[in-house]
Amino acid sequence: MQQTITQKTQELSVANQRLQQEISERKLIATKLNSFTQQVDTIFESxxxxxxxxxxxxxxxxxxxxxxxxxxxxxxxxxxxxxxxxxxxxxxxxxxxxxxxxxxxxxxxxxxxxxxxxxxxxxxxxxxxxxxxxxxxxxxxITARQQAEEALRESEERYRELFEKSADGIVFTDIEGRFLNCNASYQRMLGYSLLELQQKTFSEITPSKWHSMEAEIVEKQIIAKGYTDTYKKEYIRKDGTVFPIEISAYCQKNQAGQPERMWAIVRDISDAVAAATQRQLAEQETHLLLSTTQAITHAGDIKSALGSILGLICQYIGWDFAEAWIPAADGTLKYTTHWCKTPHEPSFTTKDKSFICDSRLRSDFGAVRLNSESLPHVEADSRLSRQYFNTFEAFRQASETFAFAPGVGLPGRIWSSKQPEWMGDIADTTDPIFYRTQLAINAGLRAGFGVPIVDNNQVLAVMVFFKCSPSVRQWRVVELVSAIAAQLSALIGRKQAEQALQASQRRYQTLIEASPVFIFHADASGNCVYANQRMSELLGISVEESLNSGWASSLHPDDRDRIFTQWSETVAAKEPFKSEYRFLRPDGKVTWVIGQGLPEKGPDGEVIGYIGTITDISDRKQAEAALRDSEQRYRMLFESMD
Missing domain, CATH: 3.30.450.20 (PAS domain)
Structure with missing residues (x-):
């Protein structure tokens, strides 16, 4: 009897030791679970x-x-x-x-x-x-995206309005001259409908005597330079009548830099004697609007865009110096960029498409780079050219030190009133109307005016222009520049929204790549479209190797068929995917994971892919296995005691 008691006591002691060990193991599991919970909370907080x-x-x-x-x-x-x-x-x-x-x-x-x-x-x-x-x-x-989309819609509406309401014909063709699209003015000019024109080439509506000349223009100007000098030829209307036209054509290239299509502005000059001047102005203003719009669209930032716009406007209106002021965070207007005309700057005309300065003279912000090395070599009056630059440079450097509060100085008053303002003779203007009177006179500047760029009642920038001679108020100039400012306001607002959206997308991408969670994007067939770096670390292969069907090679052979079948069934049912399975790394390590994904559906409601996460549950699986073993040992112990 005593021997039996001793034996049972020893067995109970051993069982107690095992129990204490299992309690310690459960505490370890609880600690790991708590750590995992904290990690999840950290992910949520980010x-x-x-x-x-x-x-x-x-x-x-x-x-x-x-x-x-x-x-x-x-x-x-x-x-x-x-x-x-x-x-x-x-x-x-x-x-x-x-x-x-x-x-x-x-x-x-x-x-x-x-x-x-x-x-x-x-x-x-x-x-x-x-x-x-x-x-x-x-x-x-999605505020930034909504604003960008709204600005884009407004911009496209303006483009459509310009396209449809232009008195001139605007036409698009492929590189072979087959018609693609044209506005109503172009159709009325020729008497053809758009559908009828799309069955023709521009050679078919052009008298044969112009064919060789136009072929040479296409080869040596449109293809070689990207645009043509404005030239004249004739068209044949649908009723057979021949009439003279004036045309300016441009080449659009694809991303590879190869010519893709052409577009042109076409004008009927049958009444050219009576209306030549008016038509010339209208065409030039159309070019100016298109060019300034393109400057905004293609510029890398707002400063670069404003620099190009100042140059385009100055060359068109014949003024000599321009500057842009942008509201700063401290509540003042700050000098941002400028443009100035050299004594040999080409004019903005339809016969000369050199709308901006020689690239050697322009800074990173679109303004003229003012230093002795960048001056053009003009033997006849090089001293005059150098003096001209130096006076403008002094005015620019001094202006950069100014900051205008609302209502103060010419830029500040325009900022506050949101209205254009004109100074006919700077020599007759003193403080506080114009704080830079003596600086401007020393630079040879005598007249000035400014126009705000306003979007949603907010001033985005103030453009100020100067001329080297006094000038009475030119209403047409003010109206033209104001119209350009109105056209550009939405484009600048859109570019600001796009830049904010791009910054947000970069931050989101950085967050995804830095996330401790394994993240994937797969198509409906299970091909991996995207995987973050953590996913690559889990599989033991590179990100590139995990794309398409490469990730499947890491599935444990015993789980592969089951996962493929479950994936197909989930896609067919259009349901979220969730499953536990194993990955077998190239180094032989087996990792238990739980994969979860939400369906991504197309416009027709069909599943086109899944976006989801993969979580390493190896520790949980090991703990569960240990718990099962422990419970089995308990049962065996108690059964033996009975």
């Missing part, structure tokens, strides 16, 4: 999106993302969004979306905006099934 969990009882849980502390004008956006869920005007609509997702078990998107004072913040929400009775509402700020 997310820029608002994430809400909404159930059928209209209870809302807030995920602890970075957006919790998002304030605009001292108003918390998250609080404002929660209020909208229970506002009488929006409550039914917003919760109806959640009910719809629960009923259909399909993700839906919803764009909406929140207004704070005069500012409108736009969001794009993706609402997805979360549990059987709740959905997850992920809202992302």
């Amino acid at each position: 997310l820029p999106d608002i994430v809400l969990i909404i159930n059928e009882e209209k209870n809302i849980q807030i995920a602890p993302t970075k957006a919790i502390s998002w304030n605009v004008d001292d108003t918390n956006l998250l609080d404002l969004m929660i209020q909208e869920f229970f506002h009488e005007d929006t409550e039914e609509t917003w919760f109806a979306l959640a009910r719809q997702v629960l009923e259909t078990q399909e993700t839906t998107n919803f764009d909406y905006s929140l207004r704070i004072n005069e500012q409108e913040i736009w969001f794009s929400a993706k609402i997805s099934p979360f549990t059987e009775s709740s959905v997850v509402w992920v809202a992302r700020d």
Whole structure:
């Protein structure tokens, strides 16, 4: 009996030791679980999106993302969004979306905006099934995208208005001369419809005596230089009558730099004797508008664009010096860039398309680079040229030290009033009307005027122009420059929005690459379109090797068929993908993971791919295995005691 008691005591002691060991192992598992929870919380805190969990009882849980502390004008956006869920005007609509997702078990998107004072913040929400009775509402700020799209729409409307309402014909052809598109003026000019023209080439509506000349122009000017000098020829109308036209043609190249198509501005000059001057001005202004628009569109930044625009306008109106002032963060106008005309600067005419200075004279911001090395070599009056540059350079350097408050000085008054202003003779102007009177006189500048660039009642920039002789107010010049400023305001606003959007996209891409989570984007066939660096580290292969079907080579052979089958079934059902499986790295290491992805659907509702994450659950799997072993040992122990 005593021997039996001793034996049982020893067995209980061993069992107790094992129990203590298992308790320690469970504590370790709990510690790891707590660490994983903290990592998840850290990931949530770094997310820029608002994430809400909404159930059928209209209870809302807030995920602890970075957006919790998002304030605009001292108003918390998250609080404002929660209020909208229970506002009488929006409550039914917003919760109806959640009910719809629960009923259909399909993700839906919803764009909406929140207004704070005069500012409108736009969001794009993706609402997805979360549990059987709740959905997850992920809202992302798309204000910059909305503004860029709105600015683009306004710009395109202006382009369409210019295209359709232009008195001149505007026509587009392929590089072989086959018609692609043209405006109504061009169709009326020839008597053909657009469909009829699209069956022809420009040679077919041109008398044969002009064919050889035009072929040479296409080869030596359009293809070689990218544009033609304005030239004259004749057209044949649909009724057979021949009439004279004046044409300026341009070449558009593809990304490879190869000629792709041509476009031209065509004018009927049958009444040229009576209206030659007016038509010439209209054509030049059309070129100016197109050129300034292109300068904004293709410029790398606002400073570069303004520098080019100042040069284009100065050369067209025949003025000598221009500068741009932009509102700064400290509430003043700061000198940004300038342009000045050399004594030998070509004029802006239809016979000379050299709209901007020689590139050797231009700085990175589109302004003339003023130094002795960059002066053109003109033997006849090189001393005059050097003196001309030096006086403008002194004026520029001094102007860079000025900063104008609203209502102060010429730029400040234009900023404040949002209206153009003219100075006929700077010599008769004193402080506080113009604080740089003596500097301007020393530079030989006598007349000046300024025009604001305004978008949504906000001044984006102030352009100021100077001339070396006194000048009475030229209404046509002011109206033309004001029209250009109005045309450019939306384009500048759009470029600012685009730059903000690009910066946001770069930040988002950086976040994805820096994320500790394994992130992937695959098409419906399971081919990997994108994987971040963490994904590559998990698989033990490079990012490039993991793309397309390369990732599948890392699937554990015992899991491969199951995962492929499950993927196909999930795509067919248009449901979220979720599965646990193993990866086998090239070095032999086996890693347990859980893969989760949400379907990405096309316009027709079909699944075109999945975006998701892969989480390493090896520690959990090891803990579960250890727990199963421990429970089995307990059962065996107690069974033996019985």
